[in-house]
Amino acid sequence: MADDAxxxxxxxxxxxxxxxxxxxxxxxxLRLKEEYQALIKFVEQNKEADNDWFRLESNADGTRWTGxxxxxxxxxxYEFRLEFDVPVTYPDTAPEVAVPELDxxxxxxxxxxxxxxxxxxxxxxxxxxPRFGLAHLMALGLGPWLAVEVPDLIxxxxxxxxxxxxxxxx
Amino acid sequence: MATMEELKLRVRELENELIKCKxxxxxxxxxxxxxxxxxxxxxxxxxxxDSNPYSRLMALKRMGIVEDYEKIRTFTVAVVGVGxxxxxxxxxxxxxxxxxxxxxxxxxxxxxxxxRLFFQPHQAGLSKVEAAEHxxxxxxxxxxxxxxxxxxxxxxxxxxxxxxxxHGGLEEGKPVDLVLSCxxxxxxxxxINTACNELGQIWMESGVSENAVSxxxxxxxxxxxxxxxxxxxxxxxxxxxxxTLKREGVCAASLPTTMGVVAGLLxxxxxxxxxxxxxxxxxxxxxxxxDFFPSMAMKANPQCNDRxxxxxxxxxxxxxxxxxxxxxxxEEEEVxxxxxxxWGIEVVSEVTDAELQAASGTAxxxxxxxxxxxxxxxxxxxxxxxxxxTEQSLEELMxxxxxx
Numbered sequence: 001m002a003d004d005a006x007x008x009x010x011x012x013x014x015x016x017x018x019x020x021x022x023x024x025x026x027x028x029x030l031r032l033k034e035e036y037q038a039l040i041k042f043v044e045q046n047k048e049a050d051n052d053w054f055r056l057e058s059n060a061d062g063t064r065w066t067g068x069x070x071x072x073x074x075x076x077x078y079e080f081r082l083e084f085d086v087p088v089t090y091p092d093t094a095p096e097v098a099v100p101e102l103d104x105x106x107x108x109x110x111x112x113x114x115x116x117x118x119x120x121x122x123x124x125x126x127x128x129x130p131r132f133g134l135a136h137l138m139a140l141g142l143g144p145w146l147a148v149e150v151p152d153l154i155x156x157x158x159x160x161x162x163x164x165x166x167x168x169x170x
Numbered sequence: 171m172a173t174m175e176e177l178k179l180r181v182r183e184l185e186n187e188l189i190k191c192k193x194x195x196x197x198x199x200x201x202x203x204x205x206x207x208x209x210x211x212x213x214x215x216x217x218x219x220d221s222n223p224y225s226r227l228m229a230l231k232r233m234g235i236v237e238d239y240e241k242i243r244t245f246t247v248a249v250v251g252v253g254x255x256x257x258x259x260x261x262x263x264x265x266x267x268x269x270x271x272x273x274x275x276x277x278x279x280x281x282x283x284x285x286r287l288f289f290q291p292h293q294a295g296l297s298k299v300e301a302a303e304h305x306x307x308x309x310x311x312x313x314x315x316x317x318x319x320x321x322x323x324x325x326x327x328x329x330x331x332x333x334x335x336x337h338g339g340l341e342e343g344k345p346v347d348l349v350l351s352c353x354x355x356x357x358x359x360x361x362i363n364t365a366c367n368e369l370g371q372i373w374m375e376s377g378v379s380e381n382a383v384s385x386x387x388x389x390x391x392x393x394x395x396x397x398x399x400x401x402x403x404x405x406x407x408x409x410x411x412x413x414t415l416k417r418e419g420v421c422a423a424s425l426p427t428t429m430g431v432v433a434g435l436l437x438x439x440x441x442x443x444x445x446x447x448x449x450x451x452x453x454x455x456x457x458x459x460x461d462f463f464p465s466m467a468m469k470a471n472p473q474c475n476d477r478x479x480x481x482x483x484x485x486x487x488x489x490x491x492x493x494x495x496x497x498x499x500x501e502e503e504e505v506x507x508x509x510x511x512x513w514g515i516e517v518v519s520e521v522t523d524a525e526l527q528a529a530s531g532t533a534x535x536x537x538x539x540x541x542x543x544x545x546x547x548x549x550x551x552x553x554x555x556x557x558x559x560t561e562q563s564l565e566e567l568m569x570x571x572x573x574x
Contacts, residue, residue: 016557040571086325088364108421109421
């Protein structure tokens with residue numbers, strides 16, 4: 001399971017109330033609002049804890065999400081693009097988060113750059129559906145994945161710091 | 171201005187036309203290569219000559235196994251996922267002379283797939299459905315193919331997928347006879363489950379574990395047998411201590427053997443179901459470590475999360491009530507009673523004991539060797555804060571998020 005810090009962060013993300021996926025025309029807009037509320041709260045919490053690490057935005061109907069996530073390692077900031085589609089079976093199944101630019105660099109990834117989550121994630125999501133939302137996906141899925149994979153990729157020289165990316169000393 | 175519906179209709183028309191054109195083009199190519207490829211055969215012959223590709227299949231009739239083998243040419247099967255299991259499944263059905271195959275996959279052939287059967291290195295880079303169609307058409311030109319290179323779990327593709335399941339039969343407009351799930355992830359299985367529950371479409375699910383040493387097939391009749399959402403995923407207990415299983419640095423392992431076995435079990439069940447011989451399995455597991463094949467049947471869950479599953483259950487109940495009770499054949503449930511528990515029915519531990527106790531629910535009563543991937547606690551009262559009521563509109567929230 002996740003470490004204490006992740007657990008604490010997750011417990012602070014508000015749970016969602018509306019059980020609706022993108023095919024549910026009447027209720028999906030409601031769910032989408034809740035998703036944004038939870039995401040805003042989560043990002044604000046991260047900022048307060050001096051641990052701001054991702055941004056996300058969606059298309060108008062909330063089915064396609066894109067954004068960036070970043071990871072600080074040895075005072076350098078490594079930034080990656082991220083994307084995912086909300087599957088028709090959401091929120092019973094979690095979206096598959098992809099970090100396309102890391103495709104082919106790590107074995108912990110499926111084709112297309114979809115990150116390979118630990119075997120803990122699916123049961124955790126299933127037990128908390130439909131109350132978990134995209135903010136939980138970030139906190140329990142992408143966050144721990146980056147924390148394990150990025151330092152490893154840097155040490156192997158597969159990810160190098162790009163000039164022009166913002167330094168942490170700002 | 172044409173309306174959205176009209177445009178959609180037009181797109182569909184064009185797509186169908188395209189499919190027909192593709193088929194014509196391929197047929198033309200085949201005609202060109204007639205030196206290399208056999209012509210189409212109009213009627214399956216039982217004549218035992220070297221040149222008859224169906225002689226050994228038609229022999230099944232003479233031996234009294236199958237009553238009417240030619241009937242296979244009237245059936246349409248959709249194969250979703252043309253990977254390690256799906257490609258072999260499609261090849262078996264092609265060789266058996268199935269009427270029509272619909273293939274769905276969004277992936278490309280990669281060299282990393284070469285530890286599995288069917289695809290060849292020179293096909294790397296081609297879409298799986300395109301490469302498969304080409305090979306399969308060469309093997310048996312009598313089969314009609316329809317391929318779709320997309321991910322079925324996204325909104326627009328899912329609508330199209332549902333449409334092809336309900337209208338893509340051999341005779342355009344009729345539903346397919348059977349959908350086979352040969353996908354490798356939970357999202358796609360749930361998407362197929364959703365579609366089949368809504369359409370009342372009978373389907374079979376198949377799967378191979380990520381450690382490559384167990385697999386299963388499952389027949390799902392909406393409303394009658396447990397759907398994929400009725401219970402947590404059923405898995406075959408591999409009898410490996412989870413603590414000794416090394417997962418570091420890899421996502422999934424695969425073996426051509428396990429995938430071939432599962433594809434074989436799947437197509438065998440398909441043939442038995444379509445051609446009505448033998449006993450059709452509801453759930454059949456394969457434990458490669460001990461060579462153990464647990465089997466069982468599971469009824470639909472009245473509390474299933476999928477409302478279409480619950481609706482199909484109502485329909486099924488009604489139908490059952492109306493059916494005259496002439497013969498009650500009690501052969502379905504063969505409850506296997508075993509003295510020992512060598513293969514260990516157990517819930518795989520994925521958290522600490524304390525967490526497990528707090529978070530796990532009761533596992534359904536399953537026969538030896540089959541377990542659930544995880545359990546879900548019965549009490550579902552939300553613990554923790556939920557999102558507050560807001561006066562803000564979605565657009566305002568989106569803008570706020572962007573400004574952060």
